[in-house]
Each structure stands twice: as structure tokens, then as C-alpha cells.
Amino acid sequence: AQTVTQSQPEMSVQEAETVTLSCTYDTSESNYYLFWYKQPPSRQMILVIRQEAYKQQNATENRFSVNFQKAAKSFSLKISDSQLGDTAMYFCAFSGPGANSKLTFGKGITLSVRP
Amino acid sequence: NAGVMQNPRHLVRRRGQEARLRCSPMKGHSHVYWYRQLPEEGLKFMVYLQKENIIDESGMPKERFSAEFPKEGPSILRIQQVVRGDSAAYFCASSPSTGTPSNQPQHFGDGTRLSIL
Numbered sequence: 001a002q003t004v005t006q007s008q009p010e011m012s013v014q015e016a017e018t019v020t021l022s023c024t025y026d027t028s029e030s031n032y033y034l035f036w037y038k039q040p041p042s043r044q045m046i047l048v049i050r051q052e053a054y055k056q057q058n059a060t061e062n063r064f065s066v067n068f069q070k071a072a073k074s075f076s077l078k079i080s081d082s083q084l085g086d087t088a089m090y091f092c093a094f095s096g097p098g099a100n101s102k103l104t105f106g107k108g109i110t111l112s113v114r115p
Numbered sequence: 116n117a118g119v120m121q122n123p124r125h126l127v128r129r130r131g132q133e134a135r136l137r138c139s140p141m142k143g144h145s146h147v148y149w150y151r152q153l154p155e156e157g158l159k160f161m162v163y164l165q166k167e168n169i170i171d172e173s174g175m176p177k178e179r180f181s182a183e184f185p186k187e188g189p190s191i192l193r194i195q196q197v198v199r200g201d202s203a204a205y206f207c208a209s210s211p212s213t214g215t216p217s218n219q220p221q222h223f224g225d226g227t228r229l230s231i232l
Contacts, residue, residue: 004157035220045158045206045223091157101210102148102171103221105157 002027002094006106013082014114020067021077021109023092029053033095034068034075035103040088048090051075079111087113117142119209120189121224129232134194134201136227140209147190148221149182152204164190194229202231 003026013019025034036048051059051068058066063083067076079086092106120139128134140147145166150158163171164184175182179197184190194201208221 006157037223042225043204043228044225045208047220047222050220101146102160102163102174103150103158103208104160105150107157 002029002032002096002104004092004094004104004106006092006109008109009107010110010112012112012114013079015082015084017082018078018080019082019111021079021090021092021111023075023077023106025073025075025092025094027073027094027096029096031097033097034066035093035095036064036066036077037091037093037105038086038088039091039108040085045091049077082113084113084115087111119144119207119222119224121205121207121227123227124225125228125230127230127232128197130198131196134197134229136192136194136205136207136229137189138192138207138209138224139189140207141211141222144209144211144222146210146219147184148208148210149190149192150206150208152206152226154203158206161192197229197231199231202229204228 005024032053034051038046038048049059049061049064063080065078089108089110091108093103122137147164149161152158160174162175162182179195181193204226206226208223210219210221
């Protein structure tokens with residue numbers, strides 16, 4: 001069974017600064033997918049970024065990028081130029097290959113961006 | 116293009132009643148997933164359905180919970196004889212019909228917040 005661990009319950013960052021959110025996972029699969037989802041106070045679940053395990057290049061979406069270390073089973077999210085609207089809970093998630101498509105989520109981290 | 120639609124947004128039930136939560140996937144999506152989020156927790160997978168088929172129900176409690184995704188109409192998550200511990204946010208997600216399920220990101224609805232009195 002896969003597990004996803006987010007060991008930091010909360011973090012705080014100054015507006016315009018950079019912050020990194022940590023995530024580790026455990027799996028015996030060789031191919032899989034990793035995601036970061038954002039959940040603002042409105043409770044929506046918003047996909048931030050996705051990484052395919054067979055791709056060595058780290059995914060990037062505007063101010064969001066990941067540091068994917070497959071051997072270490074680490075998948076951290078870097079948010080550059082933090083904005084007040086980035087304040088939310090962030091969940092790391094794992095999906096296996098093929099028909100094994102359900103998402104396994106970490107417990108989440110609460111990120112607060114200070115003005 | 117409408118997103119994943121869940122209703123109701125909020126549902127209040129008394130202990131022992133039945134709760135029915137509805138989910139209409141995005142247009143062109145035939146894979147539906149249900150997750151439950153307890154307060155201060157991450158989402159936990161419950162069940163994965165395709166049209167008229169349950170593919171994976173490994174996260175569903177053995178009793179009182181059932182799910183369906185009929186040929187026509189929304190997916191329904193049904194909780195019979197609700198108890199206080201069923202209070203949670205229930206999220207539905209869908210993914211496209213093309214490609215392998217895991218190759219397509221899941222798009223989430225806004226959730227149904229279930230409160231049991």
C-alpha cells in the first residue's frame with residue numbers, strides 16, 4: 001500500500017518570498033504520478049501541479065515548481081513570489097499506474113502568507 | 116464548460132436518517148471517485164466508479180455506505196442510518212474517458228458538507 005507523509009503541519013511565509021513544502025511517499029511501483037492540490041478556505045480542491053515519475057525533469061507551473069527526487073521518494077513544492085491568495089492548505093497526493101487510479105493524500109500543510 | 120457539480124453543498128441529517136449525496140462529473144468524464152475529508156485531515160479515498168460499474172470500493176465502510184453511477188444521471192453516494200461519525204466533507208472527482216485513469220488528473224467538485232445532529 002502507498003503512503004504519503006507531510007510532516008510539517010503548518011508554515012508561514014512573507015509575501016513575495018519563496019517557500020518550500022515537503023512531501024515524502026512510499027511505494028513499490030516504478031511508475032506513478034504525484035500531485036499537489038491546494039485547498040483554500042472555500043474548501044475547493046484545486047490542482048496545482050502534477051509530476052509523472054518516469055519524467056526526470058521537474059514540473060513547473062508559473063510560480064510553482066517541484067523538486068522530485070525519485071530515489072529518495074521525495075516530492076517538494078516550491079512557491080516563488082508568494083502571494084496572499086496562496087494562503088491555503090496544500091495536499092500532496094499519489095496515484096499508481098493503470099487502473100490503480102485512486103489518489104492517496106497526505107494530511108496536508110497549512111500555509112499562511114503574511115502581508 | 117461546467118466543472119464537477121456536487122449537491123447539496125450542505126446537508127444536515129439527524130442520527131438514523133439517510134443521506135444522499137449527488138455528483139455530476141464534467142462533460143466527457145466517465146470516471147468518478149468519492150473521497151471523505153474529516154476535520155483537520157486529508158482526503159481519504161472511498162470508491163471509484165465508471166458508468167454502471169464499481170471498479171474499486173476498498174475505501175468504503177462495509178456497512179451503511181453504498182455508491183452508484185447509473186447510465187443516466189449523476190453518481191450517488193448513499194449513507195443509511197447516519198451516525199455522528201459520518202459528519203465530514205464528501206468530495207467527488209472525475210477524470211476523462213480517454214487514456215488510462217491515472218494519466219489524467221482528477222477534477223474535484225466543491226464537496227458536500229454533511230452534518231449529523
